[in-house]
Amino acid sequence: MADELLDRIIEGEFPPGSTVPGEHELSARHEVSRMTVREAMKTLQAQRILSVERGRGTFVNPLSSWASLEAVLRAAAEGKNDADASIQLIELRRMLETGACELAAGRIAEEDIEALFNYVAAMKAAHSINDVAAFVEADLAFHDVILRASGNVFVSVLFEPLHRVLEKRRAETSAVPAIQEHAIGHHQNIAEALESRDAARARQAMDEHMQQTLDDLKQLVLETK
Amino acid sequence: MADELLDRIIEGEFPPGSTVPGEHELSARHEVSRMTVREAMKTLQAQRILSVERGRGTFVNPLSSWASLEAVLRAAAEGKNDADASIQLIELRRMLETGACELAAGRIAEEDIEALFNYVAAMKAAHSINDVAAFVEADLAFHDVILRASGNVFVSVLFEPLHRVLEKRRAETSAVPAIQEHAIGHHQNIAEALESRDAARARQAMDEHMQQTLDDLKQLVLETK
DNA sequence: AAATGCAAGATGTCAGACATCTTACAGTTA
DNA sequence: TAACTGTAAGATGTCTGACATCTTGCATTT
Numbered sequence: 001m002a003d004e005l006l007d008r009i010i011e012g013e014f015p016p017g018s019t020v021p022g023e024h025e026l027s028a029r030h031e032v033s034r035m036t037v038r039e040a041m042k043t044l045q046a047q048r049i050l051s052v053e054r055g056r057g058t059f060v061n062p063l064s065s066w067a068s069l070e071a072v073l074r075a076a077a078e079g080k081n082d083a084d085a086s087i088q089l090i091e092l093r094r095m096l097e098t099g100a101c102e103l104a105a106g107r108i109a110e111e112d113i114e115a116l117f118n119y120v121a122a123m124k125a126a127h128s129i130n131d132v133a134a135f136v137e138a139d140l141a142f143h144d145v146i147l148r149a150s151g152n153v154f155v156s157v158l159f160e161p162l163h164r165v166l167e168k169r170r171a172e173t174s175a176v177p178a179i180q181e182h183a184i185g186h187h188q189n190i191a192e193a194l195e196s197r198d199a200a201r202a203r204q205a206m207d208e209h210m211q212q213t214l215d216d217l218k219q220l221v222l223e224t225k
Numbered sequence: 226m227a228d229e230l231l232d233r234i235i236e237g238e239f240p241p242g243s244t245v246p247g248e249h250e251l252s253a254r255h256e257v258s259r260m261t262v263r264e265a266m267k268t269l270q271a272q273r274i275l276s277v278e279r280g281r282g283t284f285v286n287p288l289s290s291w292a293s294l295e296a297v298l299r300a301a302a303e304g305k306n307d308a309d310a311s312i313q314l315i316e317l318r319r320m321l322e323t324g325a326c327e328l329a330a331g332r333i334a335e336e337d338i339e340a341l342f343n344y345v346a347a348m349k350a351a352h353s354i355n356d357v358a359a360f361v362e363a364d365l366a367f368h369d370v371i372l373r374a375s376g377n378v379f380v381s382v383l384f385e386p387l388h389r390v391l392e393k394r395r396a397e398t399s400a401v402p403a404i405q406e407h408a409i410g411h412h413q414n415i416a417e418a419l420e421s422r423d424a425a426r427a428r429q430a431m432d433e434h435m436q437q438t439l440d441d442l443k444q445l446v447l448e449t450k
Numbered sequence: 451a452a453a454t455g456c457a458a459g460a461t462g463t464c465a466g467a468c469a470t471c472t473t474a475c476a477g478t479t480a
Numbered sequence: 481t482a483a484c485t486g487t488a489a490g491a492t493g494t495c496t497g498a499c500a501t502c503t504t505g506c507a508t509t510t
Contacts, residue, residue: 019460022460022461023460024460032495039264039494042268043267043271052462053502053503054502055459055461055503067385068292068382073379091328092324095320096320099316099319099323100320151313152317153297153313154314156289157293157294158317249490258463258465259464259465263492279472280470280471280490
């Protein structure tokens with residue numbers, strides 16, 4: 001129900017600033033009770049997609065104030081090709097991961113450094129036996145260690161929805177052997193940079209990894225076009 | 226109602242992984258109808274604070290998967306002093322703003338550059354007549370131009386809740402004349418760097434500004450202790 | 451012309467009922 | 481004894497209908 005209404009909003013039926021139909025009308029239109037409509041609206045309100053003013057109506061917020069990355073992604077992909085959206089997501093990931101890596105260099109614990117090298121070893125092992133699932137798992141775990149080691153809880157909060165959106169695509173890129181080899185080298189560099197506790201070096205190592213990821217994605221997108 | 230329940234969760238009455246009381250029980254406890262309880266839960270669900278499993282119950286998610294910056298901030302400030310949380314928020318802002326500034330260098334339009342210099346002029350004017358509100362307004366507008374000029378819609382989405390959380394504190398720091406002067410210089414540098422369309426220089430200029438902001442905040446926090 | 455009153459329509463809240471799903475436990479059967 | 485099954489309890493999901501409260505526009509009154 002919430003998804004259906006969001007679809008109608010995204011398709012432009014109710015542009016930002018306008019009101020959505022009343023609860024009774026939506027109830028009739030979607031063939032559910034008014035209570036179900038209200039619960040769906042509560043979901044969209046919590047994501048700051050809708051604003052409710054008692055006695056007046058329910059209004060669609062401008063896209064810039066939406067708090068749901070998924071919803072914005074759906075809206076951004078509407079009509080255009082979503083290649084642009086994919087690139088922007090990687091750009092965002094780059095900001096957060098390079099920043100977190102820079103912070104982690106000064107805060108990471110010995111055991112976490114050890115864990116990083118273990119995950120690199122796991123990636124190498126998975127690569128050698130062609131186990132894509134294991135490779136992706138070690139890859140994700142590696143990045144997760146760094147995010148936690150940044151000591152900044154809010155980074156994880158902002159990264160979590162991004163993670164959810166990106167994980168589907170990561171399986172695709174990680175299936176290419178050449179990309180796996182690139183990734184292993186970069187992860188090795190990152191782990192070594194963090195071990196040296198040099199913030200600038202750690203940031204640069206992660207930044208190069210992100211650049212590589214972006215290039216890989218662009219190439220993949222270009223090929224499938 | 227949603228806030229009351231969130232308070233009880235944050236206070237540790239329902240730790241992550243546990244279930245919250247049933248809808249009937251909460252209805253009785255808070256003296257509202259079951260429907261109101263359900264709507265409040267829908268709000269917390271949309272923020273990924275609660276997960277509902279039909280027939281089993283409603284569970285509290287681990288803090289790392291919460292999607293609401295405000296809620297995490299409240300939880301982080303619980304018990305400890307919130308100085309640490311403030312610093313982490315600035316760290317986060319730093320990641321997003323330096324990243325956006327780097328992107329903007331290659332994409333910003335001529336008219337936006339002009340707008341930046343106009344806002345710097347407005348900050349100078351406000352500073353000379355001691356108009357704090359006007360100063361803050363120009364400051365916010367300046368940063369908003371850069372975020373939009375980054376050409377990345379998702380940056381704005383992630384930054385918006387951060388903006389809301391930080392704006393209260395910004396008024397405090399901006400009230401100090403010396404800090405205003407620092408800020409004017411940094412903004413001037415940023416605008417010039419963007420004008421030169423040199424990504425590395427733009428990033429560095431913004432990074433220095435963020436470092437200054439962080440130092441100002443630390444000093445302010447230390448003084449009030 | 452201004453102030454007042456009222457009605458329509460919107461959201462907010464409530465109560466009670468039934469449906470559906472999960473789980474545990476007792477009873478049945480091989 | 482062990483495995484299977486049926487049933488009841490408790491949880492969330494949905495529905496219906498009603499009343500409360502707020503906003504707004506319009507007709508009425510002054």
